[in-house]
Structures are given as C-alpha cells and as structure tokens.
Amino acid sequence: MSNNDSKCNCSCSDAGLNVDIELEKLNAVFDKWEAQPGALIPVLQETQGIYGYIPAAAITAISERLKEPASKIYGVITFYSFFSLKPRGKYLIRVCLGTACYVRGAEEVLTALRSQLGVNVGETTDDLLFTLDVGRCFGACGLAPVIMINEDIHQWVKSSDVEKILKSYRNLAVNGMKGGN
Amino acid sequence: MDDIILNKRINSPEDLNIAKETILSCKENKKEKIFVCTGGGCIASGSLKVRDALVNELKNRNMSDTIAVIETGCLGPCAVGPVVVMGRDDTFYQNVKADDAASIVHDHIIGNKIVDRLIHETADAKYQKVGEVPFFKNQKKLVLNNCGKINPNKISDYIAAGGYSALCKVITSMTGDQTITEVGASGLRGRGGAGFPTGTKWSFARKSEGDVKYILCNADEGDPGAFMDRSILEGDPHSVVEGLAIGAFAIGCKKGFVYVRAEYPLAVERLQNAISQARTCGLLGKNILGTQFEFDLEIRMGSGAFVCGEETALMASIEGKRGEPRPRPPFPAQKGLWDKPTVLNNVETYSNIPQIINKGAPWFASVGTTKSKGTKIFALAGAIELSGLVEVPVGTPLKKIIYDIGGGIPDGKKYKAAQIGGPSGGCIPTAHLDVALDYETLNELGAIMGSGGLIVMDESSCMVDVARFFLEFVQDESCGKCVPCREGTHQMLEILNRICEGKGEMSDLDTLQKMAVTVKNASLCGLGQTASNPVLSTIRHFREEYEEHIQDKKCRAAVCKSLIVFEITDKCIGCGLCRKSCPVGAIIGSSKTKHIINTEMCTRCGLCYSTCKFDAIIKH
Secondary structure, X not given: OOHHHHOOOOHHHOOXXXXXXXXXXXXXXXXXXXXXXXXXXXXXXXXXXXXXXXXXXXXXXXXXXXXXXXXXXXXXXXXXXXXXXXXXXXXXXXXXXXXHHHHOOHHHHHHHHHHHHOOOOOOEOOOOOEEEEEEOOOOOXXXXXXXXXXXXXXXXXXXXXXXXXXXXXXXXXXXOOOOOO | OHHHHHOOOOOOHHHHHHHHHHHHHOHHHHOEEEEEEOOHHHHHOOHHHXXXXXXXXXXXXXXXXXXXXXXXXXXXXXXXXXOEEEOOOOEEEOOOOHHHHHHHHHHHHHOOOOOHHHEEEOOOOEEOEHHHOHHHHOOOOOHHHHEXXXXXXXXXXXXXXXXXXXXXXXXXXXXXXXXXXXXXXXXXEOOOOOOOEXXXXXXXXXXXXXXXXXXXXXXXXXXXXXXXXXHHHHHOHHHHHHHHHHHHHHHOOOEEEEEEOOOOHHHHHHHHHHHHHHHHOOOOEOOHHHOOOOEEEEEEEOOOOHHHHOHHHHHHXXXXXXXXXXXXXXXXXXXXXXXXXXXXXXXXXXXXXXXXXXXXXXXXXXXXXXXXXXXXXXXXXXXXXXXXXXXXXXXXXXXXXXXXXXOOOOOOOOEEEEEEOHHHOEEEEHHHOOOEOOHHHHHHOOOOOOOOEEEXXXXXXXXXXXXXXXXXXXXXXXXOOOHHHHXXXXXXXXXXXXXXXXXXXXXXXXXXXXXXXHHHHHOOOHHHHHHOHHHHHHHHHOHHHHHHHHXXXXXXXXXXXXXXXXXXXXXXXXXOHHHHHOOOOOEXXXXXXXXXXXXXXXXXXXXXXXXXXXXXXXXX
C-alpha cells in the first residue's frame, strides 16, 4: 500500500505525525515474527526501533499483516509506556525516579533538566535533539541518582552536572564526539 | 575456550564430563587470572576501560600468554566500582581507573607488591583480600557464587564450574516426580516476593492434564530499588537457563519464555547469548544430552508496564495483549499462557535449582530458618556507605546487613528506616533494626520480604513523602482494570498530597487507613492488594511525622516543599551563582554581598540549594 492511504482522520493526524515513512523496512520484521504466537508486542518494539516511534502508517500496515484490528494495536501501544506515537528526540533522556534515586535527589536533577531543556516530561525539544522522560528504576540503584541517555547510564548525577552532560551530547550530535564528559 | 566446545554437540553425560575436563586442562584455563567486574554498575563506572587498559598493558609487556583478564558478573559493591580481583592472591581493588592498569601489572603482577591506594579502607582498618573485606566476609554467596568468578558470556566457564551437571543428573537418572520431590524437600520458596513453595507449584503444573505446557521466568524486575535479577542475568545467565530446563523436565514441558524488562539491555544481551550457546551445545533444543528430552527457550521483552510483573498480566503481555491481570482461579498451573498449564517463577528461584539438585535438599535446607530455607539476595541502596548486591542466609538480622555488610549510614547521619519490598512493602524503623529478614517476621511488622529491594533512609528522608512517593508510583502503574485499585489509590494519593502541602486534617489519617484496607481487600491483583502497604506501615511506625505535618505544618526532614523555607546564611560570599540559577528571579543581592531569598516568590525548587558551593543556603 502507498503511504498516502495511511492518512486517517483521527487526532493522530496532528502536525508531524503522518510524515512519510519507508514502510518497506517493516517487511523484514513481519517475516521474522508473522508466524509466531504473540507477535504483536515484539513487532511494535522493532517498529519503534526502526522509526524511533510508532508512525500511524505503521499501525495500519501491522494491522493488515498481523490481521489484528488497528484499535487493538492502538490499545496495546497506549498501555505500555515504552511505546510512543510521536517522534522523539535523537537522545532520550530518562531520569530515574526509583526509590534509591528519589531519596538521593533525583527530583532536583529533573528540575534542572526541565529548566535547561525548556521542556516538560514527555516532551521533545524543538531541535529534535532531546526528549525528556522519567523512568522507574534502571536497576543501577548502587549509583543513584542516575539518568539514562539512550542506553548510557550516567551515575551520581547532581543538578550542577546537567549542563555539562547536555553539552557533551550536543557536541556528539554536531561532531560525533562526546567532549567534556 | 568456548571454541573447544562450541563446535561439537554434547550428546551424553560422558560428553559433558569430557567437555569439562578439556576446558579445565586447556592452556587458557591455566593462565593466571585478573577478574574485572563487568556488571551493569561497574560498566557505568567505566570498568570496560579498565579491562581494555589491563589487556593492553599485558600485551605491551608480552605477558598475555601467561595472564588473562576475565570479565565477570556483578561482584556486589557497586558503590566502589569499578572493582578488580587478583586471581593470584584474592586481592580486592576498588575504584580502579584505566590509569591504574600500569600499577596493577607492574607492582602487583611483576613486583608482587600490593597497590596500596586501591585497597578497601574503613575508618579503622585496611583490608587486602576479598575474604577479609567486611562487605564480603559477612555474606553467604550460593546463588551468586559464580558471579565474579566466571565470564558470563562463555558457556565453557560455566561448564568448567560444574554447570549443566544438575540438568544432566535429572534427565539421565531422575524422574519428573523425583525432581519435584527434591525441590520440595529443599524448602525453596519463590523469590519473587510471595514466597510460595516452588516444589508445590511445580507439582500442580505436573498434575495438570495437557500435552502442551509452558514454563516462564519472570525477569520483569519492576520494583524500584531492586536489581537482584538483573545482576543474576548479567552475571550468571546459564544458571537461569539450567534452572528453567530442570523445571521444564520436572513438569513435562518443551517450551519456555523469559520475560525481561526492556530497561535491562545488557541482561537481555547476555541471556540471549547464553541461550544461543546452550542450543549450539545441544543443551537446549531436541534430544538434549542424547535423551528424548526436548526444551527450548525464547526471550520476550517488556515494554515498561510495572503491572506485568504480576503473573497473569505477564502472560497476557507475552500473548501480545495489554498487560492486564485476570482473576484467579483458574491458577496458571491449570490455565496459564494461551490457556495451557504454566509454571512461572522468578529469576533468583530458578538460579537456586541447579545447586539444590547437585548438593541435595538436606544441604540447602541446612541454610536459613525453620520455615524459610536457603539464601536471599538483597539490593542494598539509598543512604548506605556500600550500596550494592548482597546475599545472606534467610533470617539474617537487618542490622547485620546495614552495618556489618553495608558499612552503615554515610556522612555521620543516623538510620531512620529501611524500606523493604518496594511499592508492596513497608518500612522498618530503628526500634526493629534487629529484625530477622524472613517471610513471616517481616509480615508481622507490616513489611514483606518482596523481591529483595532494600532502601536505607536516614534522617533526611520524610516518611510521609516516602508513602506519597510509593502511592504515586502504584497510582501511575495501576492498569485501571479494577475500580478499588484505580480509584482508591487515586483518592489516597490526593489525601497524602494534601498532608504534604500542609493542608491535611487529623481525620485524614483514619480515612487513609480505612481506604487502605478497602483497596487491599477488594483489588483484583497483587499490585492493588499490596498498594496500601507503604502507607499503612509508615502510619504505624511514623505516626508522629504525619501528625507534625498536619498539626504543626512541619516536615522534620525538610523535604515537603510547601512546608519548608530556604534561607541564605552569613556564609554567603555574594558569588551570585544562586541568583543566576533561580528560575523565578526570587534571589536578589549585588556582587560580593550577602544575597536574600524572596520567600513569597520562591517556588522551593531547590536549585539554589544545590548550586551553592559554600553551603551558605539552608532549608528548614
């Protein structure tokens, strides 16, 4: 099917959500999982791995291929906090608000991130560089408070460290080097 | 070493023995070893750079032929990572940096001299060897025995340490019933929290009729403050694979799933590697060890829903649905995954199985208390000198874990409470510091053993805020299917928020307790049934703090924002950092003069407090 067919009239067609995507990339995912029972969640995980989020067009494609109603897929997506229906930043910053991090000052780190990025939890910066999110324990409690940026864990983070950490990722995005970290 | 065994299937018990002997006698195994912890904690602290630096240093000195650097799973003391253990004499080095590699090789390996600056030190003494360091000396490592000694990425290391011999024993010399009897006799209880006898659970599933049965491993370790399962999967994944295979043989099933949270990428990677290696060696798949026994394993990843740690929700999630729990009965042992008889245990439970089979039920039952056998792993974190992973016999006093193993509370502060069992658990106050950590004793105190998260709090934690924190957590994670959990936790949270804002009334305490009991009795699954525990336990043990919040509008720990004031003291030198950091412009003052906070404008975000380099800002 073509990308145009995938445009729907519900609220998911808000600005930026229905960008053209290369649906062909999903074929390998379908080939791998189609025959397996309980394939929907792994397929959604890999879809998000490819596009960084779950585009509306992908939901339609998954629905057709796995023969599951789009409503059920939407229900599954919105149930699990890992899935996102909106494009996310290049770097997903997740501040751990688990118990150990919380008692060691994670709230202050979150406040600093909010103010320096100018976004709230769940939002993405205008330059599509950072998405701010919170997590419930990454199992690195011995190093609390921690924040996870993509798959890197930063430990013993103080609110005064935030500027330096953000700068290192901005540098990384520009010249591929994580200076100052 | 892996290439020795990975190119040939292990088709019989003799093959397994030959593989073990071949590995033990090979040249690589005879090398002197330097163990570098590559658990998640130490990697975050930079242990991979330490490993590379050691490997390079040995190469540059042409010593790679005689000395090997071994990457191991979590050794435990995450707080002082990266940690290194010298195989030669068991010397324990902590806070090791890549730059230290030269000293370790030059001084320790060549010069046989201890690198003094990397030795573990307390206020009174220095400790050189692993066995002497109080953190290790006071533990009893059974499940974690391999962590720190073998490379979790190599099946050869696991086989050399006796791995898969328990699986071999059950499938070649025991029946499923005998296996279940042995596990039952050991007294092993589920380590996921509830403590249900494992042997009994298995026997239910064995007796259930049906050709297709499933065995599941719950690695959706969602309790904040818990990282036991993560460390087992990262440090000794084959022990979990072997435990699952033994369970599968016992109940008569061919297929298993491990449900791991997506927050644990390294655990997933190492487990996947372990499963692939076991398949290649013929220890998973068809005709295992040349017998008729067939079993295979698949990993399914979670997607960030705490409720999926509940068994029926977890199964719904594997089936590709929203992870919502369903009423029991029918219990999973009768109708579980895809309505087939299913056994579900926690990672730590499976990891106990191989040694129970190898060393026998009486050996296992000799550790622990009358009613709770074996050891329990705790994730020690929070206000503690040495946070990390510890394993002790069930029934060990809390005090011993906090002071003898964890080194006590840092910064000269005092112990206030330990939160055990996460959002389903409770707090243990100073008066009960001697409590023995076993299932029954903890229940009497209004706490639970839980999966093993143990968060220590000092006087800077507010117990009302802690209760609010956990309730916010369960409220957020409540799946919304049943009303008592969805609405009850919401209402309770509103009351707690009010109390923390200084708007509470004394009658709120009774209302909270009544609602807590209703939510507990009426909720569908474990999440709702235990959601009230942190509230009930803090009201029970710290009632005076609630009363202070309500009557005196005071938070003694200076945590609840509405009840605190920030003030700049005479220590202020007028550097202006706080003024620049204040997001609402509530701080005024000119250069080199003492600054002042406008308390009307102040939003109590605390940025100035953490920015000040002179400790000039206080909160009270």
